[in-house]
Amino acid sequence: MTTEIGERQLHEQELDRVTIRFAGDSGDGMQLTGTQFTRTAAVFGNDISTLPDFPAEIRAPAGSLPGVSGFQISFSSSEIHTPGDQPDVLVAMNPAALKTNVGDLPAGGALIVNSDAFTQQNLNKAAYAGSPLTDGSLKQYTVFEIPISTLNARALEGLEMTNKQVDLTKNFFALGIMFWLYERSMDPTLRWVDQKFSARPVIAEANKRALKAGYAFGETTEIFHERYIVPPAHLEPGVYRNITGNEATALGFLAASRLARRPLFYGSYPITPASDILHQLSTYKSFGVKTFQAEDEIAAIGAAIGASYGGALGMTATAGPGIALKSEAMGLAVMVELPLVVCDIQRAGPSTGMPTKTEQADLLQVMFGRNSDSPIPIVAPATPAECFDYAIEAWRIALKYVTPVVYLSDAFLATGAEPWKIPSPDKLPDIAVENVTDPSSYRPYARNPETLARMWAVPGTKGLEHRIGGLEKADITGNVSYDPENHHQMQVLRAQKVAGIARDIPPLDVYGPPEGDLLILGWGSTYGAIRSAVERLQANGRSVAHAHLRYLNPFPANTEQVVRSYRRVLIPEVNLGQLLMLIRARFLIDAVGYDRVRGKPFRIAEIFDEAERLLGPTTRESIAPARAARGRTHSRERKAKRRTGDD
Template identity: 50%
Template sequence: MTTIPDFPAEIRAPQGSVGGVSSFQIQIGGTEIYTPGDKVDVLVVMNPAALKANLGFLKPGGTIIADKDSFNTRNLKKADYDTNPLEDDSLNDYHVFRTPATSLTREALKDLGLENQVMTRSKNMFALGVVNYLFSRPLDNIIVFLEKKFGKKPVMLQANRLALEAGYNFAVSTELMGPSIIIPPANLPKGTYRNIDGNTAAAWGLLAAAENSGKKLSLCSYPITPASEILHELSARKDMGAIVFQAEDEIAAVCAAVGAAFSGNLSATTTSGPGASLKTEAMGLAVIAELPLVLINVQRAGPSTGLPTKTEQSDLYQALYGRHGEAPLVVMAASSPDDCFYYSYMAAKIAMENTTPVVLLSDSYLSSGTSPWRIPENGELPDISVPKFDKPAEEWKPYLRQPDSLNRYWMSPGDKGFEHRIGGLEKQEITGNLTYEPQNHEKMTKIREAKIEGIAGKLPKQKVIGAASGKLLVVGWGSTHGAINTAVIELLEEGGKDIGYTHFNYINPLPENTEGILGSFEQILVCELNNGQFVNYLRAKFPGLNFKQFNKIQGQPFFTSEIKAAIINTLTE
């Protein structure tokens, strides 16, 4: 099961208007699901505006479950309908199930002493009851959820339960619904699962990294859509040792995070594009000071304010290059909501083990979408080995390094014998003293670069799905994995023997076997939700290869059908 919500940026958009419509899409199946799906089989609409906004996402011949009570003259006018689509011929290509959801909900709740407005809010539970009947699902789990949600509000518990049962019973009693849809249970690997959204998963990944490294977690952030939920989640986790500081602005937040890293804590800051712009100078400070700091950028669409609640992958250049001077750092990207747990954990691991800032790219689609997450068993996550100096303190210097990795030893200035200062001015090799000596600056610049490049040898090898060589390699990164993976699997099952697919989670540095994989194919099609940032990065790294690109910049994730069409078009050019 995979889900994605879609909602406007306005806090209080005009009720009943097309611009104010929010939606929630879910795909369920008996096999592993990688995306929320393309066009839907069933569309539930609570008013005319919802129908107008979402009808284009319904498959031909699909089912519409509509609250016919809301299709009144006033609401039809708000949605710019001249006639009632539930009564004219405009929906003849669909199976339309007209439910009196509002009136039947009020009837079911009439003895609870609630106002009409309050009773009407429960009609979503009526619709859920109808949907549960359609998909042959019992109400037991929903009732358990309602009991947990409204256990301290018995009237609201009863209202939601009565509305749910009314919708289910209405569907049972009418013959308009047609046959039920039966989906077998998914055959998942053994384990304990829960559905999780990307922001919660990212927060929990940081907590796990703090636990496994023996460090305290400090999150220093400023609220911003769509990253705020990481701040909210960790602020509620003081019982797990999380130290949370909500700063007055983005710059204060990242500067506090730099200070927390200097003190010896696992330090993180969260933001989205506009906030990441403000954090760039302090990220440069973390680079030159060689401090472990995790910045999670939950990308959103557009420059400036843009489309705050929509998704895009357009901050890649910013993550790679968005600092003055030669300021290399590690850049990573998560692929799915549940994936955010693992890669926030790995971002923290890499930051601490290599005393470097790490940027982890998520996006709006991952942050609020959900997918099943198998809770790791004890000992299943990779160990975290922090570079600590194990000799007498008298032998230590602030920029003394491990000879193989070039990592600076990460020592807390509060530990006896390890008192030291850092700052943004260039430091002398080993001693950490301030110096303007030209050759030292060049040497330190190259050391910082070599340290990041050396991390490539510690990364997992890049994998290929499908053909290991051939006519076309499809490439993705970050949140595009679900749609690309599904498209490639479908094409392989249809006989596409010369197609391979590789997906990148480690962007800088790239895994060591990247060039070998890319060079094994005649063409390389890079699919991304921007205007070609990753493909241009790869072109600069591997100039002799034949790169093609497929881009979408609409504030929406890829559809599987779009990727399939792009692959077929590339093969037939």
């Protein structure tokens, strides 16, 4: 017990990046464990990226394979874009967690298991014939078997708690071990425990004891021979916090309300993975935010349109199945030309699909999934922190063009986290617009000649009483019209209004050479994996660039010029080629897709490999010797063959 750390010959190793995956039963508190480690790493100054992965069932049968919940965090001393392809360390709290996750652990990876959970009963539930701890099947990993449940229970002796309550704190024991292993302070988590359980001192004490006991175990046990240090990253100066996409989305809408100087009305029906936005906005009452949990998806958007009609920022959020239900009302918003933001936090479909898993397969639904030609602008943030900016941008467009706007996020962005440099409110754009108040010139469907936005007057404005509705409008007057030529003209006007937004958004930015062999074009949450793959390809001397669309309707004005500047265009998507279809149809270029629709984000290596395959063997000229020397493991083919075709 008194052994000094020094006497154990403990080595400290500095690492640039570590990826840890916590996996356990969904009742084991893995999301909380991961979140606490994330906060601690973020506060320490690492760049971070996280990937929670949890089942849709709140409590699947304990110990079962479907009940496994995981949380992966990558933390680094340099800039990172993804939660890591593979974990370096896997913490498995039971056999089911081991079975479902160990396949992702590379050979030589560290495996920490709660050996207490490897009972015959749990092994049976995970369909293990024998114990993997003893049958030699884990010999390619560095295995640390720790009786976490027993050690934790001992640490909590004397507290007035049931055995079940005691067992529920074992995740903090595991967290304590990880804090010790990566030399992290326990303080942020201890503070969190005090705050969270202030009303339940025994529970607070138990969690603190569990955490400290895990940490002390790391310090005193003989099984660890190394500790690891991941120094802080060199982030831009400023005040930072850790933020998930849904948190950033909610804050972005709150900010938009302030910037537009209009109250926010948020109508929503509970649906994974959008509900957290409702939860968060419902705490902003002191900002005048009005939240409305509607009876269904249709009522949610109907109320949002009603609120916008009244002059508020009326908005709603949902996932794909909810968009299907809202489609008719979205068409109404197109017809009556009112500002509205509809968020689609995409998840795996079709139908109910895999509610907690990510996908980006609603693009064509939000683009075209309404009767008739019904154009709606679409924005899509690429990272969790960007969700803040594009929530504001969605409202800027909605107000300036008096139009519904779709904001496309997904489950990966929504629940994934990264550090966010907190902006100063006075640096945010002013997006306020004025309503029409002058009766002398008012015509409900007269338009701003520049934006084509119609004249927007709200109830309560004297002399501007008028009627709108879903029936076709006569140009200018807005009266009901069945005139054939008028209908054609109105269809064209609605389309032109949305198309014209291209003049008002930034050009598509290119990372890498302005022209070359390959452009990898993405949108949404594939950003991190694509950017990391492109960095590797460029380091390998490949002529590859990355462009990432944040505006999907309309496309930025230079999109065609960008996609025509490369010999090949590769579009990786977590769908079966939806942006691909739009790009090919719009620009008549032979872009190719790369689709992996598994409810999970892309791995960097997959995109890297696909790009390499597409590029073929490298040409002699493109391999600078220095580059080749620091080339990474994926350049295996490049010496073997020369690429045929042009040089």
